[in-house]
Amino acid sequence: MSTAPSLIELAAHGQLPLHQYVDHTTVAWIVENQPALPPTSPRALRPSSQHLIKRTEIPTAWMLDTRLYTSIHGVRHAMRTAALAAVLAEANGLDDVDTATAILAAATHDCQRRHDKGDQGHGDRAAIWLAANADTVWGHFGITATPRRVVQAASAVRLHDVPYTAFTADDRSDYSRAEHIVDVVKAADALDRYRLPKLTWWPDVRHVRQPALDEFRSLAFDLVVISEKAQLAGARSPEAVRFALAEKGLV
């Protein structure tokens, strides 16, 4: 086992590096700190959603910095967020088209990050990138990029890192075009915060507009623990997440 300081030690001392990779000590700490969560009711996703979340392994070339592919904002986070977006979208009654838009936005929301720290503006960058590469991205998922879908997905990606309380007039205008999709992507992103190495950074209902967030915490926690352990055991990041999705009955 590595003797390098774990993410929890680094976080405790305010010394997290620009690129952050999950380690055994941090995963053990996550497990030890499992909150008392009501179990998430088992739910079978619609076949169309299952089909899409199997395709959320985004190519390495889509990352602005490929060092982030396996980091805490890399492909595992992208795939878990996309799966949680599918669950939330269906629970909120979104139709197949809007659910697909939410899944796609969730899978790409962090791909233009420069690093794993605050990186202000990474949502803006990813939204511009998504619009510029719409045909390639939607093609990867086997669906068609219509102008409405691109605008809605880009809005969700752009607003994912802007707190609701900080929305400007332009943000509110974008939000009005894709309200439900933005809400789902922000809540899914928040639910995957169980991977972060500080308890105060874990999911907080005050930052999302998902009244039933508590219902999904247990699922989100399990997805983090199963996939991070699998990755540390030697699985590639995408197969680690797909194993977690299978274990939770989502695919």
Add this chain to the structure above:
Amino acid sequence: MAIEIEMRARFTKEAHDQLVTRLKADGADLGKDDKHIYFYVLPDQLLKVTDNTAAGTAKITLKGSKIGQGTAFAETEFAIAPADVPAAVKVFNAIGFETTMHEAFNFRHNFLFGGVEIAVKWSEAWGYHAEFEVLLDDSASDADRAEATAKITDVAAELGVTLMTEPELADFTAAFEAAEKARKEREQQAAPIR
């Protein structure tokens, strides 16, 4: 050279959980045995570089037939150091086998039940599945092989597991290989990112 009599079954997560519960209760638990495997699917043979990540060992294996071409697999294998796995893969890729390679992580737990070794697994290609295996020495007669096959069939029946037939295995592996080929072609044709 050893002979493996090997049969397989695929099942749902629910059936997987039931099988593991039964094996933990009534079988011998041989422990976790996760592996990262590099498969080279050659004409009529299967070459594997296996990193036994849970056990901390590694090996190279040549199987004399592919899945779906009979239950008896003549097998030659030798141990290598886990640190040499990347070099072994590099060598096989460099001598022309790269296009035949698939890579997979197997989440695996081994049990012994009724004289049959049962590896309960999950991999991307196979989903939840199990491998039932009896190892014979290379002088095993046809009767020994038939007996081993019967033993596996009986054990699977006792556990409520439906074994895949040879045509089912051949169809499944052919479909997987075709899907992998299509995936690799799609990756090569992907539009550049702006």
